[in-house]
Amino acid sequence: MTKATALVFGHNMYAHEIVTNVKDKYAQVKVFSLNEEEVQNSELELELFDLSDEWQEVEKYIDVENSMAFCVLEDIAENIFLTISLRANFPDLTIIALASNQESANKLKMAGASKVIPLVETTSDIITNMLEKPISNKVLHSILYEESDLKIAQIRIDKNSHFQDEQLASIDWTRYNGIIVLSVMHKDMKSEFIYSSKAKRHIIQEGDILVVVGYEADIAEFENKIGSKRYVNWSHWSW
Amino acid sequence: MLKRWILDFAYYLDTSKSYQKRKRFFYNILENDKNKYKKYIDIFMAILIFISVGVLIREVKHHVDDHLMFFSNYVISFIFLIEYLLRLWVNSSVSKIIVARAEYDTFLHREVNLYKAFKEVLRVKFAYMLSPMALIDLFAILPFYHELRLLRLFILFRVFKLFRYAKSFQTLASVLATKKFEFLTLGIFAAIVIFISSVLIYVMEGNNPDSPIDTLFEAIYWSIVTISTVGYGDMVPVTHEGRVVALLVITAGISVLAFTTSLFVSAFTEKLDEIREIKTIEDVSKLKKFYLICGYEDVAREVARKLSKSGHDIIIMDESIERIEKAKKDGFTALNYNPGRIESYEKLNIDIDKNVKAILCLRENDIDNVYAALTIRSISKDVFIFSLLMSDTNRKKLDFAGINTVVYPQELVGLITKELVGKPVAFEVIHELRSENADVKIDELGITQRIVDNFPTVGELGNKDFRVVLLGVYKESQDRFYFNPLDDTLLEVGDYLLVVGYQVFILEFEKYLHTKVKND
Numbered sequence: 001m002t003k004a005t006a007l008v009f010g011h012n013m014y015a016h017e018i019v020t021n022v023k024d025k026y027a028q029v030k031v032f033s034l035n036e037e038e039v040q041n042s043e044l045e046l047e048l049f050d051l052s053d054e055w056q057e058v059e060k061y062i063d064v065e066n067s068m069a070f071c072v073l074e075d076i077a078e079n080i081f082l083t084i085s086l087r088a089n090f091p092d093l094t095i096i097a098l099a100s101n102q103e104s105a106n107k108l109k110m111a112g113a114s115k116v117i118p119l120v121e122t123t124s125d126i127i128t129n130m131l132e133k134p135i136s137n138k139v140l141h142s143i144l145y146e147e148s149d150l151k152i153a154q155i156r157i158d159k160n161s162h163f164q165d166e167q168l169a170s171i172d173w174t175r176y177n178g179i180i181v182l183s184v185m186h187k188d189m190k191s192e193f194i195y196s197s198k199a200k201r202h203i204i205q206e207g208d209i210l211v212v213v214g215y216e217a218d219i220a221e222f223e224n225k226i227g228s229k230r231y232v233n234w235s236h237w238s239w
Numbered sequence: 240m241l242k243r244w245i246l247d248f249a250y251y252l253d254t255s256k257s258y259q260k261r262k263r264f265f266y267n268i269l270e271n272d273k274n275k276y277k278k279y280i281d282i283f284m285a286i287l288i289f290i291s292v293g294v295l296i297r298e299v300k301h302h303v304d305d306h307l308m309f310f311s312n313y314v315i316s317f318i319f320l321i322e323y324l325l326r327l328w329v330n331s332s333v334s335k336i337i338v339a340r341a342e343y344d345t346f347l348h349r350e351v352n353l354y355k356a357f358k359e360v361l362r363v364k365f366a367y368m369l370s371p372m373a374l375i376d377l378f379a380i381l382p383f384y385h386e387l388r389l390l391r392l393f394i395l396f397r398v399f400k401l402f403r404y405a406k407s408f409q410t411l412a413s414v415l416a417t418k419k420f421e422f423l424t425l426g427i428f429a430a431i432v433i434f435i436s437s438v439l440i441y442v443m444e445g446n447n448p449d450s451p452i453d454t455l456f457e458a459i460y461w462s463i464v465t466i467s468t469v470g471y472g473d474m475v476p477v478t479h480e481g482r483v484v485a486l487l488v489i490t491a492g493i494s495v496l497a498f499t500t501s502l503f504v505s506a507f508t509e510k511l512d513e514i515r516e517i518k519t520i521e522d523v524s525k526l527k528k529f530y531l532i533c534g535y536e537d538v539a540r541e542v543a544r545k546l547s548k549s550g551h552d553i554i555i556m557d558e559s560i561e562r563i564e565k566a567k568k569d570g571f572t573a574l575n576y577n578p579g580r581i582e583s584y585e586k587l588n589i590d591i592d593k594n595v596k597a598i599l600c601l602r603e604n605d606i607d608n609v610y611a612a613l614t615i616r617s618i619s620k621d622v623f624i625f626s627l628l629m630s631d632t633n634r635k636k637l638d639f640a641g642i643n644t645v646v647y648p649q650e651l652v653g654l655i656t657k658e659l660v661g662k663p664v665a666f667e668v669i670h671e672l673r674s675e676n677a678d679v680k681i682d683e684l685g686i687t688q689r690i691v692d693n694f695p696t697v698g699e700l701g702n703k704d705f706r707v708v709l710l711g712v713y714k715e716s717q718d719r720f721y722f723n724p725l726d727d728t729l730l731e732v733g734d735y736l737l738v739v740g741y742q743v744f745i746l747e748f749e750k751y752l753h754t755k756v757k758n759d
Contacts, residue, residue, distance in 0.1 A: 006660075013630070017653030022660050068660060072652075096659060098652060101537060115663075117655055123648045124541035127625065129673050130644065131530070131597060132549060135713045135735050136681045137673075139720050144669050145654050150722055152665040180708060180723050182739065183668050193679040195706035195740060211668045213710070214723070 004066035005030060007058065009082055010073040011038050011046060014098055018070050019044065026068075028061075034073070051081055055089045064092045071097040071113070076104045080111045087112030143213060152182075153219050155210045161226050163204045168194070178218030185209040242353055249337035266329040269322070272406070273524065273588060281404035284322070287315045288397045295394045316380050319397075323376045331363045375399045410514060418506045425502065429466065429495050436488045437462040443480040450477045466492040519572055524588050526552050531595050533578035533611045534602030535562040538627060538648075542601060543571055551596070556583060578602075578611035584618055591619040600626040600642070605633040609640045616641035672739060681710070682745050686734040690752050698726025700736070705748035707740035 006026040008015045011033035023029050032049040033039050039046040069086055073079040076099070083097050097113040099105035105118040129137040142148040157163055163171065168184060183193050186208050192199035202208075212219060252258050267274040294311040297303050303311075340356035367373055378396035402408045415422070441458035444450035451474045452458050461474045465488045476482050523529075529552035532539050543553050543566070555566040555573040566573035576583035578600070584591065591598075598615055600608040608626045615624055626637055628647040637645050658666040672681040694700050702709045711722040713735040720737075721728065738745055 013649045014652050017649045018656045021653040021657035025657075025660050070656065096656060115659060117652060119648055119652070120537045120541050122651060122655070123538050123627070123646060124545055125673055126651060127538070127542050127599070127601075127646055128545040128549075130646070131546070131599075131625070133681070133683050135683050135720070136737050139711065139713070139737055140669055140673065140681065144658055144666065152662060152669065154662050154664045178723060180710060182708065185664050193739075193741070194708065195744075196679075209664050211665050 004063060005061055005068075007062075007067065007069040008032065009049070009069065009071050010079075011035070011042060011044070012072065012074060014072040015070075016044070018072065022068075030061075034078070051078060051085065055085070059089075062090065062093065064090055068094045068096060071095060071108075076100060076107075080104070080107050083108055083111040083113050149215050150213065151216055151219060152211065152213050154185075155212060155219075155223060155226075157204055157206055157208045157210070157226075159206050161204075161206070163226055166204050168199055168202045168204060179212045179214035179222050181210055181212050183211045185211070242351070245353060246337065246341055246351065249334040249341070252334035253332075253338045262329055262332075265325050269326055269329060285401060285404045287318060288400055291315055291394050291397050315397075319376065319380045319400075323373075323380060326373070326376065327364065327367065330367045331360075333360050336360050336363065372403060375402075410517075414506050414510045414514070415503075417510060418502050421502050425495065425498050428498075432488065432491045432495070433459065433462045433466060436466070436484055436491075439484045440476060440481055443478055443484060444476055447478055447481075450481065452476070452481075462488060465489060466495060468492050468496055516574070519574060520587060522572060523554055523574075526554075526594065528552065528594060528596050529554055531556060531598045533557070533598065533600045534604075534607065535559075535566045535573065536601065536603045538603065539599070539601035540566075540569065542599065544569070547571070554587075579607065579614050581614055581618060584615070591615070591622050595622055597623040597625055600624065603627060603629055605629050605637065608642075609633070609636050612637070612640040612642045678741055679739065680742050680745065681737065681739050682749075683713075684736040684738060684745075684749055684752065686730050686732055686736065687753070688732050691730050691732055694752065695729060696726060697724045697728040697730065700752070702736075702738065702748060705740070705751065706744045707738045707748045710737040710739055712736055 004027050006018075006022050006029040008018055008029065008031045011031060015031055019029050019031060031044050031046050033042070033046045034048075034050060036048055039048045069090075071079050071082050071086070073082055079097060079099075083095055086093060086095055094114045095112065096115045096117065097108045097111075099108050099116050099118045101120045102118050105116045105121070108116045126137075139150075143150050143152050181194050184199050184202060184204075185192070186202065186205070192202070212222065214222065268276050268280050271277060291311050294303055294307060298308075336359050337353070337356045340353070340359070341351045344351045368377070375396050378393045379400050381393040381396075402412070437455065437458040440452060440461060441455050444452040445454075445458070452461055457474060461476075464471050464474075465485060468489075476485050530546055532543055532553060532555050535543075535555050535557045539555070543555060547553050553571055555563070555571050556576050556578045557563050557566065557573070558575070558577040558579075560575055563573045563575040574583075574587070576586065589595065600611045602608050602611070605628065608628075612624050612626060615622065620641075623644075624642045625644050625646075626642045628634055628637055628645040631647060631649070634645065634647070655666070671677045672679060697709070697712065700709065709723075711720050712724050712728065712730070713720045714731065715733045715735070716731065738748065740748070
């Protein structure tokens with residue numbers, strides 16, 4: 001039987017942080033290490049793998065639709081090789097890879113990673129934002145990482161939603177007190193800012209995703225009013 | 240009685256704040272290069288010097304206007320005299336010497352010996368008066384007695400005074416001073432060659448009626464002209480013996496010239512880095528507000544690039560010469576100083592609290608960051624210190640070192656993956672807002688009195704007309720963020736509007752807020 005699994009390749013501080021943050025969202029989290037010694041001595045339950053692995057073992061518990069692989073090997077060449085290897089075997093698997101800089105990030109994207117986190121760029125973005133826009137940084141941080149009651153949610157337009165076939169620009173958002181709609185994402189487009197000219201002309205259809213910010217109660221009320229629910233599906237995420 | 244009076248007066252001067260303040264003021268404008276008024280004094284003095292030299296040149300063949308003559312001879316000399324006396328005054332403290340002597344004698348239960356104190360005062364003052372620059376200053380005043388023609392030439396000493404006012408001359412002198420020994424050797428060598436060749440040519444040619452070299456002075460003149468490879472040709476040896484001497488002098492002359500040139504070049508090459516460093520420090524002290532980044536590795540490099548792109552001044556400090564070279568190559572002002580040493584900040588000669596916006600300890604090594612942070616905290620209690628944290632076990636140590644904010648990349652990765660797993664689209668939206676290359680941005684607009692006058696409430700802002708989303712208002716007075724505020728929320732000076740929108744529209748909106756004229 002297949003289950004939603006998080007596969008973490010590499011055993012280091014990043015792997016530990018990832019396991020801590022995703023373990024309650026997946027039925028199981030498997031951490032793989034290249035080092036036999038580590039596998040025997042680690043606190044985490046580790047599995048050994050090597051880059052020439054044929055992946056038959058892994059295939060047994062991978063439900064590609066719902067699983068996610070994290071490639072966090074420290075050696076960038078190995079990380080790229082791992083990403084290519086995973087992509088070659090599992091074309092639909094969501095692969096998130098860690099890159100030390102922009103150059104390796106590009107290579108990882110070419111290797112087929114679904115999402116790359118360029119560590120240096122991300123860290124420096126955070127630092128410069130903290131210095132230049134401290135307030136917005138604090139607010140965004142608290143929204144994103146749910147440190148306050150303020151939340152960000154993505155709501156999928158269902159078949160029965162009132163918004164179906166309405167033009168985005170014609171909707172009076174003031175009727176839905178307490179929430180702010182930031183952007184909309186259609187099946188075949190990237191997320192568009194709510195005031196962009198493309199989004200304005202957009203006619204809402206089933207399957208569109210609205211990104212909204214608000215307090216939990218207000219978001220719940222909004223969901224009820226428009227008859228749609230919060231929704232996550234990686235296959236909807238266009239790159 | 241007189242002794243008591245002198246001692247009281249010395250103590251009074253030594254402790255008088257207004258006297259010390261005045262003395263410090265004159266010291267700063269005359270001697271302290273970092274004083275902002277000094278350069279005006281320097282320029283003023285340089286102009287006076289050029290006027291005197293101009294008058295001297297004009298006077299050779301023309302009549303100079305009496306007023307100008309008076310100005311050159313008396314007014315300028317008088318100004319120089321005042322300058323000389325002020326320098327003599329600020330150079331050392333008479334009252335301090337007397338007080339020190341009195342304290343010393345009292346401590347040893349002896350009668351205060353003023354004689355020794357005055358002797359020390361005279362010694363110190365004479366030592367100053369006999370220093371080359373003070374002598375030049377003194378000679379520059381002498382043309383005051385312009386009736387003596389020879390003394391008029393002392394005006395040229397005023398040109399030497401330029402050394403005082405032009406920094407590049409001082410740099411040149413300091414560079415050449417490092418090769419003192421070599422120059423001395425060269426001088427002795429040249430002097431010996433000149434001496435021998437002068438005597439030889441005089442002996443060979445002195446008695447020859449066809450030779451233009453008749454006196455020893457002419458022989459020395461010929462030797463120097465030849466050895467310097469100038470060779471005017473107004474005097475040439477006519478005898479065979481004389482010409483042999485000439486061949487020797489010419490050969491020696493080439494080596495003297497080559498030696499001199501190489502000395503100059505090597506002195507400058509060796510000092511080049513130091514000169515550049517001095518220039519960099521000067522540039523730094525001119526900056527009003529800047530970020531100081533300690534350590535230059537990958538994250539630091541990106542942060543520096545981003546901050547500098549948004550128009551901030553950046554100074555990089557790192558103990559590794561390779562990393563500093565890299566920073567310089569990337570176009571940043573970089574100093575090869577150890578951020579963990581107080582001396583490094585002293586050398587920079589800056590007021591950390593006033594000039595530094597924040598100090599970023601961005602070494603990818605917790606030990607170095609803690610060390611640098613502790614050093615900075617020992618100098619300034621208030622400056623904002625920001626640091627990278629590489630291992631969570633060290634977090635407490637960084638807090639303890641007085642670092643205000645830490646960024647822990649591992650934790651960031653954890654949070655990001657959590658968000659990516661749960662809300663990929665929402666994450667991407669927020670991530671885009673923060674990214675430097677995105678079209679849609681989040682921005683903070685400060686509320687000024689003018690904005691409050693024109694738009695007392697949130698409802699009146701009209702942000703929607705500018706296609707700008709108002710995410711909320713941050714009330715500084717309460718340190719609270721009001722998300723999606725109601726239309727009748729009052730705005731106050733010091734609040735910040737958090738807006739999301741296209742960069743151009745945000746700018747338009749901001750312009751509108753600041754320029755709208757109140758409708759009464």
